[in-house]
Amino acid sequence: MxxxxxxxxxxxxxxxxxxxxxxxxxPLNPDSRARxxxxxxxxxxxxxxDIAETLAPTRPRPEIDTSTPDDTPADPYAxxxxxxxxxxxxxxxxxxxxxxxxxxxxxxxxxxxxPHLMVGDNLSxxxxxxxxxxxxxxxxxxxxxxxxxxxxxxxxxxxxxxxxxxxxxxxxxxxxxxxxxDRRGLAEVLLLLGTQYSKTGEHELAVARAREALTVQTDIDEPALAARIHLQLGTDLNEADDLTPALSHLTAAEQTFQRLPDHRRRAQTLLQLGRLARRQGQADDAAAYLREATQLHTHHPANHGQTVAVLLELSEVSLERRDYAEAVLRGRETVGLCRSREDHVSSVRAHVTIVRAHAATRQQAEVWAESRRTLDLLDEIQDEVNNYVREQFTKLGLWPDP
CATH class of the missing domain: 1.25.60 (MgtE N-terminal fold)
Structure with missing residues (x-):
């Protein structure tokens, strides 16, 4: 080490x-063994x-040189x-x-x-x-x-x-x-409760627990913990359509994660900032946030689900900006990463974005081929995504007749 x-x-x-x-x-005597x-x-x-600080920095520090003497790239996180x-x-x-x-x-x-118990297959x-x-x-x-x-x-x-x-x-x-x-411990477990309530869609409870956690940690010097709370609070406020305070909390989180630096949590925050900007109709700002998050995922890979989410969001916002080439590029990158059942919805949405981009540029052969591939992905289980495809394809005249 x-x-x-x-x-x-x-x-x-x-x-x-x-x-x-x-x-x-x-083989030692009792006293020696105790020592x-x-x-x-x-x-x-x-x-x-050392492991914990490498996986998620808690104090501001200079960037680490990630090249070995023979110029072979190193990945301290991995x-x-x-x-x-x-x-x-x-x-x-x-x-x-x-x-x-x-x-x-x-x-x-x-x-x-x-914070790192999920590394590997070790929960039991x-x-x-x-x-x-x-x-x-x-x-x-x-x-x-x-x-x-x-x-x-x-x-x-x-x-x-x-x-x-x-x-x-x-x-x-x-x-x-x-x-x-124990204020640090209390803030940590309140944040966990907020995360749990967010996971079950109880955003009012999630916001309440996160706000309590933020109040509890005010008097302790834990910038990384404060940033994590800001991130959770900003995410839940965004879900609750309380966009102005959501932006304030997410901005505070992003600035702290950049200063630490914690590249992976910063990428997670940039994704939320991109989603927020998109909801506010600020497509150019959303694209800028999401491109930066994409770069961080490229150089600091860690979370497959987050990478898929960033690329999908960037593909869709590029379509809104009429940047059809980037919409197709990011959509195909998303599809390329979607390999499991958990990625099914993201894969379908990415295919739809590609179809819409081709339709906007009147590439009818590509529209037809891609729409067939998309329909092949549908099943009776995913009602929500099926309805989304039906809505978008009906507008384009691509939904098959009964």
């Missing part, structure tokens, strides 16, 4: 020195901090992701072991890695680890530790799509964080 100068980032090469498994395997375990946990905490997945089982096992004897260390490591392992820490915290009457464990469980349940368990764990964490006056 190498640090990159003053930037504070981490460029992962190989683990130098003893690994957790090697340290834990040494070795503390050193091991400190080492894991440092590793977790390296950190690979390292976390490779070491995840060892880290989780050591955290579970430490829960019995060094609970604060175990909790600190979990708290550092909680992390859930088992959080449940072990929660049980140890209850036995030790450690309210702060229990709160962190419940917050992690809420996040895991959220990603697993278990609404009831998400709300149960999140509300328990909220109560405990209020009791222990």
């Amino acid at each position: 190498e640090r990159d100068g003053e930037g504070g980032g981490v460029r992962v090469r190989a683990l130098i020195g003893a690994s957790p498994r090697a340290i834990g395997a040494r 070795a375990q503390v050193r091991l946990l400190d080492w894991i905490q440092e590793l977790a901090t 390296d950190a992701t690979a390292l976390l997945e490779r070491e995840r089982a060892s880290i989780a096992a050591n955290v579970r072991r430490a829960a019995r004897t060094h609970l604060p260390h175990a909790v600190a490591i979990l708290r550092t890695l909680q 392992d992390w859930r088992h680890t959080h449940e072990t820490v929660r049980a140890a915290a209850v036995a030790a009457h450690g309210l702060s530790s229990e709160a962190v464990a419940h917050a992690g469980l809420a996040q895991l349940h959220h990603h697993l799509g278990d609404l009831d368990e998400t709300l149960k764990s999140a509300h328990l964490a909220t109560t405990l964080f209020r009791t222990t006056a």
Whole structure:
């Protein structure tokens, strides 16, 4: 593991020195073993901090040099992701072991890695680890530790799509964080609740929780957390048609993510700014935001769904701007990325945009061929997207007769 100068980032090469498994395997007397375990946990905490800071910077820092001495491009994000997945089982096992004897260390490591529990296929392992820490915290009457464990469980349940368990764990964490006056923890779990309510379409509740989170974090120096709250609040206000404050929150988020820099969350914010500008009828501004987001996705890939969403949005707004060449180009890029059932709606919408662009430029052969391909994608399950295709194709005289 190498640090990159003053930037504070981490460029992962190989683990130098003893690994957790090697340290834990040494035959030691009880006192020496206890000291070795503390050193091991400190080492894991440092590793977790480096990984977390690389995946999502929390403090402003200079850009990291992403080229190796032989000019081979390097990707610290991909390296950190690979390292976390490779070491995840060892880290989780050591955290579970430490829960019995060094609970604060175990909790600190979990708290550092909680924003990144979704890396790899590891949800069940992390859930088992959080449940072990929660049980140890209850036995030790450690309210702060229990709160962190419940917050992690809420996040895991959220990603697993278990609404009831998400709300149960999140509300328990909220109560405990209020009791222990942990403002950062409280703001984090309120933000999670806002995200959950947004996911279920309850935007008024989502806005209320995000606003509470913003108020709670006012007195703590956590710029990345504040930016995440601004992003969530701006997104939900946009959904609720409260566009002026939505723009204010999204702008604040984008400026912070640019300063950190957190390229992936900045791209996510630019997508929301593009959608907002489009709703306001400002197609040129929307295109500028979305092109910048596209560039960030190109140089800092991470989220397939976000990349598809940005390209689709840019294709559609290009059509509105009568930039038909870009509409077709971005539409085809969208289709090229749509490989799974989850991408079905995006793929159909992109095909429709391509058809409309060809129709606008009177390329009838392309219109006919593309419309046939689009109709072949339809099924009886996707009523919403089918209705969208029917509406657009009827206008163009392309919808087949009964």
